[in-house]
Amino acid sequence: MNDSTTVSELNLPATVTFPTGIPGFESLTAYRLTHSETEVGYVFRLRAEADAEVEFTLVDPRLYALNYVLELDDAEQAQLQADDPTEIMVLLMVWKDASAPAAQGLNANIGGPILINIEKGLGIQKLIDQPRFEFSDQPHAECSISN
Template identity: 35%
Template sequence: MMQVYQSRFGQIEVDPDTIIHFPQGIPGFEECKNYKLLHEDSSAPKLLWLQSLDDQDVLFTLIEAERLGLNYQLTLSDEECEYIELKAAEDAQLFLILSRPEGQEINANTRAPLVINLQSRKGLQKLDVKADIVFRNT
């Protein structure tokens, strides 16, 4: 276990086997390549936080795309699959970055989801993506 101090969460223990690596970083944060996915203490957390382990001030609030009823027809290039070592579509999970500009509603960046390979724990941000909205009876 590693002890890491993060500005929002304080001292946290990080198992090196749970670190998510973004080989190219996230656009705008290319120097931050290693992250820890944190969540509320719940069996079905609604929000997650992607905390950079390279810069304690870099933190993204995430939500799973399916929670918002979004159906992505996402195509990754061979190169992108190689970056995150993705061999099977079911190993990929899509997350959206949430933001709240001052004085505005919370927004989800639906055009640039994060794709994380749950097996290799490697990720990338896919830019300029279109999603269909799926309405569910809940």
């Protein structure tokens, strides 16, 4: 991507390993993390190292005043290996429906945020049956993660 750069200036890992893959893509565990800066914030991309056709677009949910309240179970904690909640970056997977009118905008998977341990380059997609959020009129409010 011409407008994407590596995330080194953000102090984020260039490669993220998903120990069990991303649901639907379990065999692909290593992804390159890049980003583009927009008027409203960063747009991140995860591209599978083993298959360049597999790429996910991610955004910070706080851009939409949406703050996840997450609890990690023991297996998720083991996969992420985070010692502190501030090590976890929460991202929202978004996509554009090619058949939808241009004015419709983006769709978001609010029930499956991507969690990345920015210290260790480990990630998971957390599947949530009933997401809990804290809404804020501050677009850059702190995320809360309980573990």
